[in-house]
Amino acid sequence: MTDLPTIAVVCAVIKQQDSYFIAQRSAKMKMPLKWEFPGGKVEKGETNAQAIMREMKEEFDVNVEVIQEHPFYLHQYPNFILQLSPMEVEITSGKLTLKEHANYRWVAVKDLFTYDFSEGDVNIVKALNKRDKALNQ
Numbered sequence: 143m144t145d146l147p148t149i150a151v152v153c154a155v156i157k158q159q160d161s162y163f164i165a166q167r168s169a170k171m172k173m174p175l176k177w178e179f180p181g182g183k184v185e186k187g188e189t190n191a192q193a194i195m196r197e198m199k200e201e202f203d204v205n206v207e208v209i210q211e212h213p214f215y216l217h218q219y220p221n222f223i224l225q226l227s228p229m230e231v232e233i234t235s236g237k238l239t240l241k242e243h244a245n246y247r248w249v250a251v252k253d254l255f256t257y258d259f260s261e262g263d264v265n266i267v268k269a270l271n272k273r274d275k276a277l278n279q
């Protein structure tokens with residue numbers, strides 16, 4: 143048993159021309175310089191879809207449409223339990239601008255492993271690789 147708080151976080155999975163969008167947290171953020179599928183904490187009274195739309199606007203100044211919401215992954219950090227819901231989204235409008243992150247990249251699925259992701263995201267990287275292999279069989 144653990145009495146660590148569980149934090150609900152949504153993250154965006156965006157695929158364009160066989161590449162996935164990933165972002166690097168800035169030196170000032172928690173988990174500095176780690177790569178992630180960007181997003182953030184779900185606020186009180188918000189749905190996961192509303193949360194990812196808000197976060198993508200705040201962090202990258204783009205509007206997104208949710209295509210599919212995936213079941214969450216749990217990951218235990220030393221001081222909290224991350225409940226991470228991957229949200230497959232599409233950018234519908236806006237010019238991608240870095241508002242908080244240090245960097246971003248569009249990366250082929252097989253190259254995702256070469257990035258230093260937040261621990262909680264490793265499950266997503268694995269799932270995307272598995273899905274990609276299944277699709278290309």
Ligand SMILES: Nc1nc2c([nH]c(=O)n2[C@H]2C[C@H](O)[C@@H](COP(=O)(O)OP(=O)(O)OP(=O)(O)O)O2)c(=O)[nH]1
Pocket residue numbers: 151152153171172173178179180181182183184224226260261262263
């Ligand atoms: N956004 C995001 N956060 C992640 C991922 N993986 C992962 O472990 N995290 C962690 C980092 C943070 O401790 C927490 C999310 O916080 P955040 O800093 O991105 O969210 P926020 O914008 O709502 O944060 P805040 O300013 O309210 O602190 O989850 C991920 O893929 N995306």
